[in-house]
Each structure stands twice: as structure tokens, then as C-alpha cells.
Amino acid sequence: EVQLVESGGGLVQPGGSLRLSCAASGFPFSMYDMHWVRQPTGKGLEWVSGIGTTADTYYVGSVKGRFTISRENAKNSLYLQMNSLRGEDTAVYYCVSGQAGWAYWGRGTLVTVSS
Amino acid sequence: QSVLTQPPSASGASGQRVTISCSGSSSNIGTHLVYWYQQLPGTAPQLLIFNDNQRPSGVPDRFSGSKSGTSASLAISGLRSEDEADYYCAAWDDSLKGHVFGTGTEVTVL
Numbered sequence: 001e002v003q004l005v006e007s008g009g010g011l012v013q014p015g016g017s018l019r020l021s022c023a024a025s026g027f028p029f030s031m032y033d034m035h036w037v038r039q040p041t042g043k044g045l046e047w048v049s050g051i052g053t054t055a056d057t058y059y060v061g062s063v064k065g066r067f068t069i070s071r072e073n074a075k076n077s078l079y080l081q082m083n084s085l086r087g088e089d090t091a092v093y094y095c096v097s098g099q100a101g102w103a104y105w106g107r108g109t110l111v112t113v114s115s
Numbered sequence: 116q117s118v119l120t121q122p123p124s125a126s127g128a129s130g131q132r133v134t135i136s137c138s139g140s141s142s143n144i145g146t147h148l149v150y151w152y153q154q155l156p157g158t159a160p161q162l163l164i165f166n167d168n169q170r171p172s173g174v175p176d177r178f179s180g181s182k183s184g185t186s187a188s189l190a191i192s193g194l195r196s197e198d199e200a201d202y203y204c205a206a207w208d209d210s211l212k213g214h215v216f217g218t219g220t221e222v223t224v225l
Binding site: 035037044045046047050058059060061094098100101102103105106107108 | 117150159160161162165166212213219
């Protein structure tokens with residue numbers, strides 16, 4: 001059974017940092033692109049960042065220079081280092097993967113940026 | 116502000132057919148594959164349609180996807196109460212060099 005389990009969310013002040021983690025199991029992690037998708041409460045989905053099997057990385061414009069995605073294949077883990085956090089970064093962050101479409105989603109971890 | 120536009124809501128009586136549109140451009144839908152996701156209340160999204168019109172195993176054939184030019188559509192036939200959810204289209208965008216989601220459509224079964 002495929003599982004994606006996010007952790008690391010919480011309350012942080014504007015300008016602060018958080019590191020999200022995603023533990024994957026049930027599929028060959030190193031062979032899959034991995035992504036983070038976020039959703040503010042009551043709003044739509046937004047793709048945040050992705051990392052390929054060769055560690056090539058992609059970001060949505062609003063987080064470039066502030067967020068860093070990485071992966072550790074030996075630990076079947078995905079990370080998102082978030083710096084200089086802003087109020088508009090407040091959302092549930094999902095760890096996501098799949099080959100033809102994103103068939104694998106975690107339950108999400110809530111990040112709240114507020115003073 | 117998404118580059119893929121969907122109607123905010125759609126509705127139909129039980130058993131009827133509902134169609135949701137997703138309007139994009141040549142840099143996304145016009146060039147790349149389209150995906151549809153269903154998000155039931157309080158849950159994570161799940162893949163509904165991949166590669167424009169393919170259904171993952173387990174998705175009923177009441178759900179179908181299509182694409183023409185820079186627009187895509189999701190049709191739900193034989194509408195059921197358990198279809199009440201938010202639906203999102205998605206595609207890669209060459210101009211943004213990233214994935215984009217549609218604005219989302221809330222489906223209500225009357």
C-alpha cells in the first residue's frame with residue numbers, strides 16, 4: 001500500500017522558517033518525481049514545487065528564492081525548506097507523486113504563518 | 116491567480132449529466148496533457164482522469180474527460196450524491212515552467 005506521510009507543519013511568525021518532511025512507502029521512491037501542493041483553507045489547489053528523479057527542481061514563482069525542495073532516496077523522504085515565510089504561505093501542504101498524473105497524495109500538514 | 120479557468124459551481128439532479136469546462140492556452144492545455152482531480156469534503160484530492168481522457172482503475176466510467184484545442188472538459192453522467200465534491204483540472208505550463216491547477220468547480224447534486 002502506498003503511503004505518503006507529511007510532518008513538520010505548525011505555527012510560525014512572518015519571516016520565520018519551517019522544514020516539511022514527507023515519508024514515502026509502498027512504491028519505488030527513487031524512480032518517481034515528487035511534488036508539494038498547497039491549499040489555503042477554503043481555497044483552491046496550488047502546485048508549489050517539484051523534484052525529478054535526477055534532482056532537477058521546479059518552483060512556482062511566488063516561492064522562488066524562499067523555498068528549497070530536496071529528496072533523500074536512501075530514506076524514501078522528501079523535504080521542503082521554507083524560509084522568509086509570509087501570511088500568504090498559510091495552507092495545508094500535501095506531498096504528492098505519481099507517474100501518469102498524481103495518484104498518490106498524503107493527508108497534508110498545516111502551516112500557519114501568523115504573529 | 117490560476118491560468119486555467121473553471122466555472123465556480125455546477126449542479127444537476129440525481130441521474131443527470133454535468134459538464135465542467137477548463138479553459139487554458141497554447142502554453143498549457145494546447146500543448147500538454149490534462150489531468151482532473153476530485154476532492155471530497157475534508158479529504159485530500161484524488162486522481163480522476165489522466166492523459167486527457169484515461170481513468171485510473173477504480174474510477175467509474177460515469178466520469179469522462181475530453182480536450183479540444185486549449186480547453187478541456189470533465190463530464191459526469193448518472194450523477195450521484197457521492198459525486199458532490201470540488202473538481203480541479205491541471206496541466207504543465209511552458210511559460211510558467213511549472214504545473215498549474217484550475218480554479219476549481221464545486222459540484223452539487225440537487
